[in-house]
Amino acid sequence: MSKGVTSRKENYSQWYNELVVKADLADNSAVRGCMVIKPYGYAIWEKMRDRLDRMFKDTGHVNAYFPLFIPKSFFSREASHVEGFAKECAVVTHYRLKNSPDGKDIVVDSDAKLEEELIVRPTSETIIWNTYKDWIQSYRDLPLLINQWANVVRWEMRTRLFLRTAEFLWQEGHTAHATQAEAMEETVRMIHVYADFVEKYMGVPVIEGVKTANERFAGALETYCIETMMQDGKALQAGTSHFLGQNFAKAFDVKFATREGTLDYVWATSWGVSTRLMGALVMAHSDDKGLVLPPKLAPIHVVIVPIYQKTEQLSALREKILPLKKELEANGLTVKFDDRDTVKPGFKFAEHELKGIPVRMVVGPRDLENGTVEIARRDTFEKNVYPLHEAVNTTVRLMDDIQDNLYRRALAFRNANTFQTDSYDEFKEILDRGGFIMAHWDGTSETEDRIKEDTKATIRCIPLDAPEESGKCILTGKPSARRVLFARAY
């Protein structure tokens, strides 16, 4: 990115941190572990959010909003759920402050202690299922397909911008169904929606799969996930969709009258993606010059930089550029005309690259003379001079090219860094280099734990498309029916 800073290959983590801050996506805040999402970063998140929201609506869901605070007692209703989240909850115990005796400070008023503590939601299953109890009586009330856009808090020990923050923005879908099959269908449908979004809009290839018992969501019977590879070969879980069975219905006593007149517990799913997707987007495509954004999520598609010496020249350029800008906009592109006279062109080029703007146009005196414009693409740095009348078509075409190229490039990288092995020694070597490993596993949590302790690698998922193949567990040599995906993960 900017001169003299960490390169991607030198120190991937540091490169990422610097990039997020320098590209104006986010900053650390005064509150430990929390993040300020800056306007540019938020604009990208809004693009993601709007597209996902459309996809949810297209699959029959509606939005609603549930409270931030969850009574502590709700939490303990579902045993494995509380166990999974208890260690990272923010808890509200009081509702009032008062002046300290010496009047110099504000202190918690110990008289204002809550009878029951409130948990700041780390996820909303409990408060939502407590509500669903009132909403669902009959099979006619089902399915209930609701999504909420919200913030949640998980008091993590160690945080990283976008990838793991104490508070993060996300959406969580919570659905209720009359049958197990329907709920299962919904679970799979939504993981496909996520996969679709991440591949087609973010340009990041995913592996769809199911989690092992160790990695499963607290309270779920089955967790589906999409796993992505970052440029250091580590895995990032980009989204999850959970089949919750009747666990939450039983915990919150949500029964419905069936078509046959009997009473049954409803079947549930939940699914979510978060601002972590921003981290995935940055880590998957960016380079040492900065961010590389897929056109479908870029807040600005094209930046036009004028080259001039005197202000008269600028007005001549403006006459050419403004109609061009208008025409690009008529083709659905967002265009920025960077006519700042406070910085030099070279500075602008570097800045726009840092921010990942897909296409840059340069128009100067030379172009005025020749009726041309220079067009450069961010992903490959290729630049060419085109006749002015071809500028719009070229740019529109470039948007598709860049979008495709980013996906293809990421896919090629993932393929080049995905390995099959049956040797535990080689398994460890590959992990140290970075990459995904397809290997046999005996199906036990004990083996998975031992491998994790030994190598820091976890089973990211059992890929949905993993073919049956009998083999021997990489660690224990016990029989295995298919290979599973191992990697170190964020």
Place this chain on the structure above:
RNA sequence: CGGGGCGUAGCGCAGUCCGGUUAGCGUGUCUGCUUUGGGAGCAGAAGGUCGCAGGUUCGAAUCCUGCCGCCCCGACCA
């Protein structure tokens, strides 16, 4: 909660071991002139409770004691 490190200008740092001019460097900011097809150059200016409190000393950013804050590694994790 265990192990390590750091706190000096908006930001990044040197100076601390071995106390001694007016506390310095880079960058950023401001002013002026020259520049403008890849992160400009020169000249000038502004900017500091050296984390806080106490102690030792003729004298403390530097030594001693206590406190506060932050970062990194581990446990946790979308």
